[in-house]
Amino acid sequence: MRRYARTLVAVALATTVMAGTAGWASGTTQQALTGPPPGAAAWRADHVLGRELPDPERTTPAEVNRFFLGLTAAQQQTLVVRHPLVVGNLDGVPVALRYRANARSLRAAHDPRYAHLTEAEAGAEARPGAKAEAGDRGRDSGSAAAGDRQILAFDPRGRGQVAEVFGDLSTARHVAVVVPGSDIDAGTFDRTSDVYGTPAGMAKALHAKTGRGSAVVAWAGYTTPVGVGVDAATGSLAAAGADRLTRFADGLAADGVPAPAVFCHSYGSVVCGLAAHRLRATDLVVLGSPGMRADTVADLHTTARVWAAKDATDWIDNVPHVEVAGIGHGPDPTGPGFGARRVPAHDAHGHTGYFAPGTDSLRAFASIARGEAR
Template identity: 75%
Template sequence: MRRYARTLVAVALATTVVTGTAGWASGNSQSPLTGPPPGTASWRTDQVLGQRLPDPERDTPAQVARFFAGLSEEERETLAVRHPLVVGNLDGAPVALRYRANALALRESDDPRYAGLAAGPGRQILAFDPRGRGQVAEVFGDLETADRVSVVVPGSDIDAGTFDRTDDVYGTPAGMARSLYARTGPGSAVIAWAGYTTPVGLGLDAATGSLAEAGADRLTRFTDGLTAAGLPEPVVFCHSYGSVVCGLAASRLHATDLVVLGSPGMRAKNVAALHTGARVWAAKDPTDWIDHVPNIEFAGLGHGPDPTSDGFGARRVPAGDARGHTGYFAPGTESLTAFAEIAEGTYG
C-alpha cells in the first residue's frame, strides 16, 4: 500500500509539472552543455610557446594555475589574444587574464544576446561560453583582493539572454549578486555564476536531476579554479533548481557555507547525506510557489525533502518578507540582511 501511495504521488508530480498545473509553464527538454570550452582543439595543437599547453578538460585547475604562474605577462597575453574563449573559461587561470580574454571574445561576437555584456563599462566577465543558450559568470567587487567571496547559482530559465534582464531583477544571477554585493562590506566579492544548462520552464527537466548533475560537475570545477587562483573558499548561494545543483555538488565543493533559497530539494534526505563540511542554510518565503511542489524523490522525479523542514537539519534563514520566489535578494528584506551577514561570516 505504501509503495502504491508513493507511486501515486510521483504520477501526480509528473502530471503537475508536465501539464503546467497551477499556471506553471511546461518546459522544453534541454541537452546539458559539457566538455571543454570552444576553441580547445586549436589550443591543444598550438606550439606558440614551444611547450604543451594545459588541457582544459583533463588537467586540474591547480595544474592550470601552476602553468600560468611560470609564464611572463607577454606570454599570458599572447595566449589570451590567440585563444580568448579558452583562456576566458579556463578554471585556474589568473582572474585578470580571464577578464581580458572574455572582453576580447565578447568584442568579437556578433550575437545580439551578448551586446550588453560587451558594451557595459567596467564589467568583469569571468566566464563566457557562447554555445547553446550561452553561459556567463560576472564578478562584482575586487575578486583578486577579496577576503570573502560568494557565488550565486541560479535556477531555471537562466542563460546569457536572461542573465541580467531588467524585469524580475532579483530573479537573475546578476541582480542577486549585485544586490548582495551592495550589502556586504569592503573586502568582499560576489560572483554571478550562470555556468550550466538550466531547465526551461517547469517541465521534466526541472523535475529530474540530469541537468543538475552536469551543472554540479561544472560548479565543482569552477570553485576548484577559484581555490587554485589563490582565492578564499566561497559562500555559495543556491536559488531554486540551483539548490539541486549544489546538493549534488556538495560533497566535492570547496565552500564554507551552502545557502539554499526557494529550494525544491537538494536530492539528499538531510544535511548529513550531503557529506559536506560546509555549514548548510535554508530560506523559504511563505508566499513562494515552490511550497506547492511535492517534496518527494521517486523513480527519478522530485528532489527530496524541503531543506527548511525541521528534519532536514539546515540552519534556518528568516525570509518572511521576501515576496515570492524571486524576492530573496530584494533590498530591505530580512533575507538579504541575513545573506550579507552569512557572506561576511558574521551571522549568528
C-alpha cells in the same frame, strides 16, 4: 495528511513521465553543455610557445594555474589573443587574464571586425548552425560587453553561459557565489524585468549589502531547465551543473581566492546538493528550494554550514518535496527534519524576492557571506 497527498501526486507524476504520457512540452528539453571550453581543439593543436598547452579537459585547475604563472607576461598575452574563449573559460587561469580574454571574446561577438577571433577557435567543433547561435548569444549578452564589467566566463555555445564578478576577487576577504535556477542563460542573466530573480541582480544586491572587502560572483555556468518540465523535475542537468560548479570553485581556489559562501536559488539548490560533498565552500545557502537530492544535511557529506530560506508566498511550497523514480528532489530543506539552519524570510515576496533590498533574508545573507552568522 498533506504530506501523504503530496507523495501520491509525486508517484502519479513519476508514473506518467516514465510512461511517456506526461503533458509537458518535450521541445523544452535541454542538452547539458559539458566538457572543455569552446576552442579546445585549436588550443591543443597550437605550439606557439614551443610546447604543448595544458589539456583543457584533463588538466586540473591547480595545474592550469601553475602553468600560467610560469609564463611571461608576453606569453600570457599571446594566449589571450590567440585563444580568448579557452583562456576566458578555463578554470585555474588567473582571474585578471580571464577578464581580459572574455572582454576580447565579447568584442568579437559584437563587432564583425573581430569575428575571426572566435570563429577560428570554435569553428572546428561547431555543429551546423552553431556560429549563428553564438552570434545570437553574443547579441543577447550585449550589456555584458559594456563598460568595465568583470566577466569571469563567457561561453557563447547553446543558450550561452556567463559569470560576472562584483567587487575585487584579488583583495576580497569574503567571497560569495550565486547559483541560479531555471530559465537563466546569457539572454536572461541580467534582464531588467524580475531583477532579483537573475544572477546578476542577486549578486549586485548581495555585494551592495556585504560592502567593502567582499566580492560576489554571479555564476550562470551550467545549462538550466527551461520552464516547468521533465528537466526541472529530474536531476540530469543538475548533475552536469554540479561538475561545472565544483571545477569552477577549484579554479578560484587555485588562484588564491578564499572559499566562498554559495547561494543556491531554486533549481540551483539541486545543483548545490549534488555538488556539496566535493564543493569547496564555507556555507551552502538554499532559497526557494525544490530539494537538494538528500534527505538530511548529513546526507550532503559537506563540512560547509547549510542554510535554508523559504517565504510564505513562494510557489515552490506547492511542489511535492519527494523523490520517486528519479522525479522530484527530496525533502524541503527548510523542514525541521532536514537539519539546515533557518534563514528568516518573513518579508521576502514570491519565488524571486529573497535578495530584494530591505528584506530580512538579504540582511541574513550578507551576514552569512561576511562570516558573521552563527
